[in-house]
Amino acid sequence: MTQWEVVIGIETHAQLSTVSKIFSGASTAFGAEPNTQACAVDLALPGVLPVLNKKAVDCAIRFGLAIGAEVAQKSVFARKNYFYPDLPKGYQISQMDLPVVVGGQLALQVGQGDKVYEKLVRLTRAHLEEDAGKSLHEDFHGKSGIDLNRAGTPLLEIVSEPDMRSSDEAVAYARALHALVRWIGICDGNMQEGSFRCDANVSVRPKGQAEFGTRREIKNLNSFRFLKEAIDFEVQWQINEIEEGRKIQQATVLFDPDSGETRMMRSKEDAHDYRYFPDPDLLPLAISTDWIANVRGELPELPGQKRERFVSELGLSAYDASALTASQEIADFFEATVALAGKNNAKPCANWVMVDLAARLNKEGKEIAESPVAAGQLAGLILRIADNTISNNIAKKVFEALWNGDGATADEVIDKQGLKQITDTGAIEKLVDEVLAANAANVAEFKAGKEKAFNALVGQVMKAAKGKANPQQVNDLLKQKLAG
Amino acid sequence: MSLTLEQVKRIAHLARIEISDDEALTTQGHLNGIFQLIEQMQAVDTAGVEPMAHAQDVYQRLRDDAVTEADRRCAYQSVAPETEAGLYLVPKVIE
Incomplete structure (x- = not known):
């Protein structure tokens, strides 16, 4: 019985948080009426020229610095040529030989509880490019409808090395990347709206074999659950094919969430030949060391750094530190709570934020930023537990009262409802x-x-x-x- | 380096240009003429010369991130062959 090893690399398209498009001054706001945000440049009308959006470059630099990559002082835009009705120019402006970000790595926590392990995934590159429009295939009496609002939306395509060895690692990578791009404010991470989508390159090989197997690429996975399901299905499919004596053909496949299966979109034979060449409409992009230094100065403390500090300074477990740095909002709330409750109360602060508050927010479908109980109120409550004014059980009652607005502070609730603990x-x-x-x-x-x-x-x-x-x-x- | 007739036909297909066998032959001659020019240029010693991505040795200007284009859908769609519900209609494409 052959033991199989799974090899996964991931390409991610992150939509950058700009108000205008990458090469034109049209709006990128989501949900507008079709084609009301497609200007002459996006429509490729004759005589127009692209002018690069500075903010998009800024986002790319931020990302490069956040993953410890090299930010290229000179990068070049290229034309990727193919024909499709939602691509009016007949080419997508992208980057090929000289991308804006080269290398870097991302540290992930994989697994849960005691089984957590850290994994380092290397990144190959990240480059700037424009998105295409949208084709609608239904209801147009045998024709397709084209909405070009999305055409020209700035994307950062982030390419990993084939470093992941299971669907769990792939999901952990996608989650860590998702958290990072939101953390540094370059992408809203809204997967339903397509702001963050992943393609997974999947292959299998007998354990111990040095060469990679033939890979198939699963396109456009827009949820973490689909990413896992698609990879699990694909891996099993590839193993079955090989064990039944067939060879894997390189191909692009789509995942169908309803059937839970992947199916072939195109084989390598009819794979596109994109005939990349430098775009003569765009001069090379120069990024000065000053610009990079400025962006570095504006970069917030990164999730990895914060995680380490929570462990070393506050004595939290790696698991707690990881959960509390899942997003900037959670980390901010936790730090604001600790700032008022004191570092020696860091552990109860962590528990309240991760367990009680999280459960309550979850129940009401609220984000932490919308929490009716502010960090200051929670800190006040934790202080009263710490000084034995109330027990943990009573504290839950006080928390509920604060949540419902029956009192501005824990002290007020304890007073008003006579909840002070009897210690006499x-x-x-x-x-x-x-x-x-x-x-x-x-x-x-x-x-x-x-x-x-x-x-x-x-x-x-x-x-x-x-x-x-x-x-x-x-x-x-x-x-x-x-x-x- | 020179192109085979097969390659010429493939390039034409990729560029969505319909050419007859006669035209393919003529085009092959033209393209191979260009390749000869390129070969002459490649004979020049360029060791130590950094390749240029553009004929002008300058860098690109950037614009600030601001919305400057208003909705002109009506004007743009007035020249489109067919539109419906704000969409441009094209022959059905499903990959």
Whole structure:
């Protein structure tokens, strides 16, 4: 039985966050009426010339610096020639021999819980190019409808090395890249609107073999789930083909989410011959060291750096640090909470943000930026747990009150609802005595060796204290009394 | 280097230019003439000379990211052969 190794490389098209197109002054806003944002340049009317958008270059530099790549001081735009009705010029302006970003790498956390491991994926290059328009094939009495609003939208095509060895690693890469482009503000990452789409190059080879197998490229995967499903299906398909004695032919395939299968779009024989050549309409692009230095100065602390700092400075686990740096918004919220609750409360801050707050946000379908409980309010709550004013259980009640707007601060809610924890030993002792007297049956059961009866007694005391007695003190006092 | 007749026909197909066998022969002659010119140029020693991506040795000007083009769909579509619901209609294409 041959052991197979999966080899995956990913090409990603990230739509850059500019207000105008890469080579024209038409708007890039999503959802406009068809062809209302397609100007003379986008339509390739005679005599027009492309002029490069500075912000698109800025985005490419930001990306290059964020992945530790070389930002080319000189890069060149080329024409990629093919005919399709949604490409009015008959060529796409892209970059071939001299792309704007060369090399770099991305660190990923793969897996969950204890099984997390770090993986380094090398990047080959990233280049600037324009998007094509959109073809609509339905409902036009045998014709296709063309909307050129998207034509000329700036894209950064990001190409990885074939470094991934499973669909999980591929998804982890796509997620890390998705988080990064949003983090550095160059792409909104909206996958439904097509702002971030992946092509996966997949091949298999017997474990231990040095050469790669023949690859097939799965095009246009616009969700992480489809990326995983498509790769899993494709890998199994390729293994079956080889084991049944057939050879894999290089091809481009499409994933059908309904059937969960990949199917051939075109084979290598009729693959496009793009006849790239430098675009005579565009002079080479120069990026000065000053420009690069300026962009570097504006770059925020990156997710990887933040993750390391959360571990070394705040003592969080790698898993927690990774979850808290999933997006800039989550990291900001967490850091604002820690800033007010203190570094020694970093762990409870992490738990509240990742568990309680996340669950509540999830339930209401809200983003962290829309959280009704502000970081300051959460920090106030955590401080009251830390100084024993309230127990963790009561804290959940206070959190709920803050969420519903029943009080501006944790202190106000605790005051108003009388939730302050009872820590006075005398008061707790009185409650314990009352409960012991009233529950002789439980006491007898406990003395007969039934451990469960003890919990029932704790429950009775907490009930009598309306949940406000310090649980540790209740436990200690009960044990003491029952032993005596 | 010279092109075969087959290659000439393939290039014509890629460029969506319909040519007859006679035209293909003539075109082959023309293109191979150009290749001879290129061969002459390639005989020049260019060791140490950085290739230029453009005839002018200058860099491109950039524009600020601002929307400067208004909607002129009506004017543009008035010269299109067929439109519907704001879309340009073309013979059906499905890959």
